[in-house]
Amino acid sequence: MNEPVDLVIHGGRIVSPETVIEASIAIRGETIVAVGAPDAMPEAKETFDATGLHILPGAIDVHVHFRDPGYTHKEDFESGTAAAAFGGVTTVFDMPNTIPTVADGETLKAKHAIAASKAHVDYGLYAVLGEDTIDKVPELIEAGIIGFKCYMGNTFGRIPTPSTGAMLEAFEVVAPTGKRISLHAETNSVMERRQKRLTESGRTDPLAHLASRPAVVAVEAVARAAILAEWTGARIHILHISSAAELGPLRDAKARGVDITGETCPHYLMLGEADYARCRGIIRVNPPVRESVNNEPLWAGLLDGTIDMIATDHAPHTPEEKTRADIWSVDCGFPGVETQMPLMLTEVAAGRYDIRDYVRWSAVNPAKVWGLYPKKGAILPGADADFAFVDLDHAWTLRDADLQSRSKISPWDGRKVVGLPRHTMVRGRFVMKDRALVTDTKGHGRSVHAIQQMPEARPLHTDETLSAVIADRPEVAA
Numbered sequence: 001m002n003e004p005v006d007l008v009i010h011g012g013r014i015v016s017p018e019t020v021i022e023a024s025i026a027i028r029g030e031t032i033v034a035v036g037a038p039d040a041m042p043e044a045k046e047t048f049d050a051t052g053l054h055i056l057p058g059a060i061d062v063h064v065h066f067r068d069p070g071y072t073h074k075e076d077f078e079s080g081t082a083a084a085a086f087g088g089v090t091t092v093f094d095m096p097n098t099i100p101t102v103a104d105g106e107t108l109k110a111k112h113a114i115a116a117s118k119a120h121v122d123y124g125l126y127a128v129l130g131e132d133t134i135d136k137v138p139e140l141i142e143a144g145i146i147g148f149k150c151y152m153g154n155t156f157g158r159i160p161t162p163s164t165g166a167m168l169e170a171f172e173v174v175a176p177t178g179k180r181i182s183l184h185a186e187t188n189s190v191m192e193r194r195q196k197r198l199t200e201s202g203r204t205d206p207l208a209h210l211a212s213r214p215a216v217v218a219v220e221a222v223a224r225a226a227i228l229a230e231w232t233g234a235r236i237h238i239l240h241i242s243s244a245a246e247l248g249p250l251r252d253a254k255a256r257g258v259d260i261t262g263e264t265c266p267h268y269l270m271l272g273e274a275d276y277a278r279c280r281g282i283i284r285v286n287p288p289v290r291e292s293v294n295n296e297p298l299w300a301g302l303l304d305g306t307i308d309m310i311a312t313d314h315a316p317h318t319p320e321e322k323t324r325a326d327i328w329s330v331d332c333g334f335p336g337v338e339t340q341m342p343l344m345l346t347e348v349a350a351g352r353y354d355i356r357d358y359v360r361w362s363a364v365n366p367a368k369v370w371g372l373y374p375k376k377g378a379i380l381p382g383a384d385a386d387f388a389f390v391d392l393d394h395a396w397t398l399r400d401a402d403l404q405s406r407s408k409i410s411p412w413d414g415r416k417v418v419g420l421p422r423h424t425m426v427r428g429r430f431v432m433k434d435r436a437l438v439t440d441t442k443g444h445g446r447s448v449h450a451i452q453q454m455p456e457a458r459p460l461h462t463d464e465t466l467s468a469v470i471a472d473r474p475e476v477a478a
């Protein structure tokens, strides 16, 4: 006689990329043990009625900035993961531009301790791959990362941009480890010259920010990164794809067999140049929200698989930091982890795509790309019980004041949406229930690096310099 399971969820409609099916889910501890007909479920200590709700694999947002440690007046792991919970997001990957920059093992261990004590949802931590951090690759992997972040363009935290030479060497060193390198693909030298000219001409208006970073900045960076990845075999991921023009080099690289993936964010799909007048500095983000002529090609890129997933670049700042008159002094980014799902589900309600497409972009592909599938991203026996319970018909209005994020300022204030994350479960525990935070789940979140499985990547071209580099760096070869 089997022990009763801990929980059986009845009545929900379970969504996968292939189908939507009404079924029950049995959970023991943190794990799904059965999915099937209600009358075939094992005996349970508790049941939960999800009638009227769709049950999605919890979203995996591979691009957030929770600002902890160093900028906790903007956000910390507690407020950031509370925001995730309200957004139906069960795993986040946090960026390394905190203080100190996550570029060595000791700093990473300290950040792990902070995250473990505060997080409501699961997380992975990125480390910086920069001009002078190549030697740190082994100790960073040892200390537990989800992947590397490489800043080809300037961003908040002023992390220096590596030269192409340093990028090539870094890619050579990371490739055999299998870890994916996520790229802020904007070329700094182009932007610096443009911004200097605009500043000298006296421009301080919001649209000057867009003018300083034309799409070629991103196109050149994506193409260059793809060449280096092709040469070395490194796996790469293009963060925040903002323009139609980037789809060309991305598509070409995929066709050549490069292990390259890409994400876009709701603001690149749904906002355009007209929103600068309404939002002013609030909309300032890198890469910039571009001309609305980019919106439809980006949607098409998601639908045809050129873009693999949706992420948010959740980048909180205070109102004071977002409303300065001179656009060059406004901090870049705004919160998004909490609003991505309702914004994207609104397009399901509008008939643009199917809910099955959405879970592919929000959960399944991120899990596969970072080696977490099927432990994450799947509603199957053996998977973690990570769910977003959503009401697809619920019409409501996004309000900055209601955000869980410490940063209550975004371009979405007043936006009408259809689709509400009603409850969120992480490894068998509700972390958000009936739109209320389950406060004692603080510290429930756990790093996912331990379950990551990334096989060794192989270069498409073999290059003698690869062994030469490793010979020069015995600590890496070891």
Ligand SMILES: [Zn+2]
Residues within 6 Å of the ligand: 063, 065, 095, 313, 315
């Ligand atoms: Zn970012």
